[in-house]
Amino acid sequence: MLPCFAAPGATALTLHAVTPEGLAAWTSRHPAGEFVTAAGFAAKSGELLLLPAGHGLGGAVVGLGDGAPSAWSFGGLATTLPAGTVWQIEGTAEPSRAVLGWGLGAYRYSRFRAAPRDPACLLPPPDTEAAQREVEAVWQVRDLINDPANILGPEELAETVAMLGAEHGAAVQRVSGEALERAYPTVAAVGRGSARPPLVADLTWAGSTAGADAPLVALCGKGVCFDTGGYDLKPAAGMLRMKKDMGGAAVALGLARLVMQADLPVRLRLLIGAVENSIGAHAMRPLDVVRTRKGMTVEIGNTDAEGRLVLCDLLAEADTQTPALLMDFATLTGAARVALGPDLVALFAQDDGIAAEILASGDEAEDPVWRMPLWPGYGSWLDSQVADLANVSAKPHAGAVVAALFLQRFVSSDRCWAHFDLYAWNDSPRPGRPEGGEATGLRAAFRAIARRFGTLTRA
Structure with missing residues (x-):
């Protein structure tokens, strides 16, 4: 398994995937909704916001942007979410695109020089083995x-x-x-x-x-x-x-x-x-x-x-x-x-x-x-x-x-x-x-x- 994917059963934080159209409904029902609104989060493609929980990290929300779902909305997450953290995705209708974008964005050529940081890891959703391959x-x-x-x-x-x-x-x-x-x-x-x-x-x-x-x-x-x-x-x-x-x-x-x-x-x-x-x-x-x-x-x-x-x-x-x-x-x-x-x-x-x-x-x-x-x-x-x-x-x-x-x-x-x-x-x-x-x-x-x-x- 590639280092950007977590093994089954790993403890994971939740990454909420939200479209601009669905943002208002999401913020109205999520405990961190007021925080997300105050932060000016607009759910643009790839836009990321970390969510607080007490004195620590409670999750994150990523924007999917308008239009058809894109793997590239997830393409920067492995290197922008905190290094070594593990995440599970909630809210995307096409989990294979999330796996593809996450994995392709995690790549670094490291044969002669180590990557500057460890990637954040995704817990792959079920039935995404083809995307992982x-x-x-x-x-x-x-x-x-x-x-x-x-x-x-x-x-x-x-x-x-x-x-x-x-x-x-x-x-x-x-x-x-x-x-x-x-x-x-x-x-x-x-x-x-x-x-x-x-x-x-x-x-x-x-x-x-x-x-x-x-x-x-x-x-x-x-x-x-x-x-x-x-x-x-x-x-x-x-x-x-x-x-x-x-x-x-x-x-x-x-x-x-x-x-x-x-x-x-x-x-x-x-x-x-x-x-x-x-x-x-x-x-x-x-x-x-x-x-x-x-x-x-x-x-x-x-x-x-x-x-x-x-x-x-x-x-x-x-x-x-x-x-x-x-x-x-x-x-x-x-x-x-x-x-x-x-x-x-x-x-x-x-x-x-x-x-x-x-x-x-x-x-x-x-x-x-x-x-x-x-x-x-x-x-x-x-x-x-x-x-x-x-x-x-x-x-x-x-x-x-x-x-x-x-x-x-x-x-x-x-x-x-x-x-x-x-x-x-x-x-x-x-x-x-x-x-x-x-x-x-x-x-x-x-x-x-x-x-x-x-x-x-x-x-």
């Missing part, structure tokens, strides 16, 4: 993204997949060396310049009720543990956060964890391309031509467009198994961030049904996703005079769309495929979202999978 998955994803690149390289990322597999009875294979050159040649090409060898981690699992004909869910993750840009070197400022360039792999790993914990009736395959894009004697160069797993040749117009090279081989391999759903996750383009900012995940899908499900799931989970077009008119921008296609366009426009069109070349036209171009980072702290690594798109993707293949229904 989501919190645990997000914590793991954030830890992976926040780990510096000297600690988390390709080998360590692959070992994390192996440990996840061992925990859930999944089979995990590691493909490296000459086998990687044969099976995943573009992954090998991207990682060839680093002293830390590239590899692919391949996890397979089946739910306890999933037979041989159960639907296959395939997840692919870009695991570039550090991205210098290669010979198309990034400027110093552009390299500062490139430890997070494995954020797509971290989200895919967290998603696989949730699928297995929920024991969904599916077969699962997780493919992680774990590499480092460095400059070295063997690094790929601009205008090199590489051969992909699918057999197509790619001219390297820019060595900093390496993520799509990692993903294209993974997608080609996953596609051969005819998955019922194929998803990939990557911190792929700055263009997606220019278009949508840090919070919105850019979603590309060639199936309208799964796109609608992901969008609805993102809204429900407060994990927003925005659909972008796979505009076929830009497909010719990837033409090359010396290879089957180029990895970049010479035009300055629609970078995220062009990257998605590149990946689409490696997926069957009738495949239910969704591509997530995500940021995986919080630039500044907000309730429930501390600065640093973030599992953007994770909850949206999981709910869409659970709704399509499991028993989850829309709230």
Whole structure:
């Protein structure tokens, strides 16, 4: 259990959750109502007021704000309520949102420096185990993204997949060396310049009720543990956060964890391309031509467009198994961030049904996703005079769309495929979202999978 959640039976103070609309009725019946009114408490979202009792603390009241219930109303409580205190919530109609917001707000990256204080603990309400699992998955994803690149390289990322597999009875294979050159040649090409060898981690699992004909869910993750840009070197400022360039792999790993914990009736395959894009004697160069797993040749117009090279081989391999759903996750383009900012995940899908499900799931989970077009008119921008296609366009426009069109070349036209171009980072702290690594798109993707293949229904 995470340190922000109390064990069952713990003695807890009461945290009253109140909306502005219900505030007058609450103050009229609660013994501390006059105190709350005199203090000017207005029940704005996340507004907190401690309640006295004799010479001590008698409880607290938190505002839910107007509109639909939000997890973020509870996002600051673990670090603003007194350290080490234990609380139980009263008055919220959606306790799972309270658990999610509380848990996500309690996170601090503490591998090298202890958190400044202990969190206040929540006694989870009944039937909120799924929300607790989501919190645990997000914590793991954030830890992976926040780990510096000297600690988390390709080998360590692959070992994390192996440990996840061992925990859930999944089979995990590691493909490296000459086998990687044969099976995943573009992954090998991207990682060839680093002293830390590239590899692919391949996890397979089946739910306890999933037979041989159960639907296959395939997840692919870009695991570039550090991205210098290669010979198309990034400027110093552009390299500062490139430890997070494995954020797509971290989200895919967290998603696989949730699928297995929920024991969904599916077969699962997780493919992680774990590499480092460095400059070295063997690094790929601009205008090199590489051969992909699918057999197509790619001219390297820019060595900093390496993520799509990692993903294209993974997608080609996953596609051969005819998955019922194929998803990939990557911190792929700055263009997606220019278009949508840090919070919105850019979603590309060639199936309208799964796109609608992901969008609805993102809204429900407060994990927003925005659909972008796979505009076929830009497909010719990837033409090359010396290879089957180029990895970049010479035009300055629609970078995220062009990257998605590149990946689409490696997926069957009738495949239910969704591509997530995500940021995986919080630039500044907000309730429930501390600065640093973030599992953007994770909850949206999981709910869409659970709704399509499991028993989850829309709230």
